Amino acid sequence: MKKIFSILALLGLMSSPALAQVTDAKWYATLQAMDSGQLTLLVVLGVILAVILLLLVLMVYLMSFMSAVLRRENPSLANEPTWWESFKERYVTGTVDEVGGKEEKAKMMSDHSYDGITELDNFMPPWLQWVFVSTIVFAVIYYVHYTVLGNGATGLEEYQEELRIEAIAEDIRRTSQAAGIDENTVVFDESAAGLSTGKTLFETNCAACHAADGGGGVGPNLTDEYWLHGGSIKDVFTVVKFGVLEKGMIPWQDQLSPEEMQQVSSYILTLKGTTPANPKAPQGDPYSATPADAAPAADSTAVVAAI
Secondary structure, three states, rough: HHHHHHHHHHHHHHHHHHHHHHHOOHHHHHHHOHHHHHHHHHHHHHHHHHHEEEEEEHHHHEEEEEEEEEEEEEHHHOOOOOEEEEEHHHHOOOOOOOOOHHHHHHEEEEEEEOEEEEOOOOOHHHHHHHHHHHHHHHHHHHHHHHHHOOOOOOOHHHHHHHHHHHHHHHHHHHHHHOOOOOOOOOOOOOOOHHHHHHHHHHHHHHHHHHHHOOOOOOOOOOOOOOOOOOOHHHHHHHHHOEEEHHHOOOOOOOOOOOHHHHHHHHHHHOOOOOOOOOOOOOOOOOOOOOOOOOOOOOHHHHHHHHH
């Protein structure tokens, strides 16, 4: 029985890395997606496999037990090796010669004798020979599969495929992040691409009321330090998103995506400190940006350079 518990404990230790890999591969998500019928079938298959494994362990134990009983009842079998000893001698360790035996003398290399110590010409253990042969067989199959038949992907092709998959995953992550932008998570987008898109959106949708250079018209001047509803990126984004209906500004959340509203809001902040052609008189209160929401100082040269 001790042997059975030892084998079961070994199998348990061997299965631990597999369970970790299952968790890493997120198989639990697949299990959660299964219905009750599929889960029942999976449990039944697991039980069947466990029973088969247990039967194999019991079979090995019974074979060892019967061999011990037969040896005890038949003394002539006591000197014969067990099936495990025969297997190990044939495939693992090979035949072990007695010291000074005939086979050992036949292996002596007379030209490799030093100070009375003679080297033996021993062969590799059988298990090592099988490993060597298997590497040769694997190399031939590998060469034919990849080079002769051209079925498998090369290292460069696998690398390019991984890059393609990662590019798709990156697009999905960016799309998810962009869709999650709101007045609480918006940040100042200082990238050249973001400011360029923001400028295009401003000239298309906002210039009619605020002038193309942000100097103001129907809407307030966006280049001075005075703001009616706050001058942080979150304040500007909120005004762009929900609008100011009593002042005639419509909400843009139905016409612009969250990312586009972040880009145009970021561009609006870069207009501060520029010199418009016909600036409108200041409106609102001065706004002093905190380090958390301050936009880079942007004169006309800096804005052009950023865009």
